[in-house]
Structures are given as structure tokens and as C-alpha cells.
Amino acid sequence: ELIEYKNTKGNSLKALLYYPAKYDSTKKYPMVVYIYEKLTKELNHVYLNPSQIYGDASINITNLTSRGYFVLAPDISYEIGDPGISATDCVVSATKEVIIRGLVKSDKIGLTGHSFGGYETNFIITQTNLFATAISGSGWTEMTSAYLTLGWNTGRPDLWRFESQQLRMGKSLFEDRESYQRNSPIEYVDKITTPLLLWSGKEDVQVNWNQSIQLYVALRRLDKKHIMLLYPKEGHSLSNHENLKDLSVRIHQWFDYYLKDTAPAAWITEGLKSSN
Secondary structure, eight states: OEEEEEOTTOOEEEEEEEOOTTOOTTSOEEEEEEESSOOGGGOSOOOOOOOSSOSBTTBOHHHHHHTTOEEEEEOOOOOTTOHHHHHHHHHHHHHHHHHHTTOEEEEEEEEEEETHHHHHHHHHHHHOOOOSEEEEESOOOOHHHHHTOBOTTTSSBTHHHHHTSTTOOOSOTTTOHHHHHHTOGGGGGGGOOSOEEEEEETTOSSSOTHHHHHHHHHHHHTTOSEEEEEETTOOSSOOOHHHHHHHHHHHHHHHHHHHHOOOOOHHHHHHHHHHO
């Protein structure tokens, strides 16, 4: 269903809301919010086969709806110089719109994204406790070090991504250091209360996997609930079928534990124990 919502700036935006299989209007359901930039372009009414090896980056929406989840995919409108702040505003506003409609359990909502969506996820959970849990794949976490990173896939500094491309900072780090800090997840890591599952490929040349390591180390030092999965011989997105299946299973086990109150898998119990 295509729905409309407004962010706190009063801008009218759209989102896709996928209903759970065998939807019952007398019940409330858990929900997963999936984010990137603008996802309503996917409103093409083409059925996505459930699969452990095929989907959009790290999730297969049909897998989630067939397991009794709503899935919300909101469009995000950005202000130059504030990508994280903008994403938080839009995603929180869209999520609250669905809560107001009385469809979902307000305390059983998860957040997930990959790459730029992973960055957005990392940042959003530093700004709000709206989400019961989050899963972030291959995202940036520290804007200053990322800005000064040499791109393994291009052989040139990654600063171009920040000044005029996807990160939408508009200025260099040296012209507006405050904005880089203001939109850097690591600056607010002590505010995180949302249990986080991080994952990355160890051969990622798109977003250096040390970005995830920085957040992992910070969360570990602060005794936060989190686990990180690092897949050897994998790039920005996983390609090995066994690894894809592994990640798919872990994603569902993680969401089911936090959003459905199912018993935790052994890797969750052990991982959370060692992170504290």
C-alpha cells in the first residue's frame, strides 16, 4: 500500500507499507522498517519470491511478510549538510504514522538498512529509542575517518562521496567540521539503547569494514547489547550462497527474538553475553 506522511518540516512524503500474509485487522503485528533513500519506486506490484539468497541487499521483504511482519519502506528527503538528521526525521515520522493507524505493536518495531541505509540505521538509533532492535549492514559510522579514507575500489580518496554525492554534506570536512560531527553516529554512541546486529564483508571495497569495527568497539566498551558478524572473502554485499543463507537465518532469528519474543538462538545468547 502506498501511504503518505509528513516529516517535522511539514514536507509531504510517501512510503510503501507491506502487509503480513493472512492479515487480520483485529490484530496488531510487529514491523520492520527498511530504509535507504527513496523506495516507493518499487511500487510495481511484482511479487518477490521468498528466498534466503535473493532480495534487496540483506533482506527479502516477502520472507518477512510471510513470517507475520509489516514492512515499512519510507522515502527520505534530505537537507544538504544533515543526512543523518534528515533521515532520522523522515524515518521516525513515517513510523509514527503507521503506529497512529493502529496496525502495529509500537514496542515491537525493528529498523534495518545496508550501505547508505546502514549508515542511516547507525545514526537513527543514536537519536531515538523508538526501535526495539536494529540490523545494520556495511554502513559508515564515523564521518571524519570515512571522509579521509582511500577508496579501495577507486584508488582515490573517498571525500567526493561526502561533498557532492550520496552523503550530501555540501562542504569539505575543513569547511564545516561541525556538520560532519553532528551527523556522525560515533559521536552519540553512548546514547544507544537499541540492541544492534552489525554485519560486513571483510573484503568490502565500497565501505571500509573498519567503519563497522569502530562502532563495534565503542559499543563493546560501553557495555551495549550488540553483535557483529564479519564474513571472510565477501565484499560490500554477500555473494556466497552459504553466507547469504547464514545471514538470512540470523536476521530472522534476531528479529524474532526482539520483535516476537521467541527463544534466542544459541549464537544470540552467547554473543550478547560476551558483549557485556
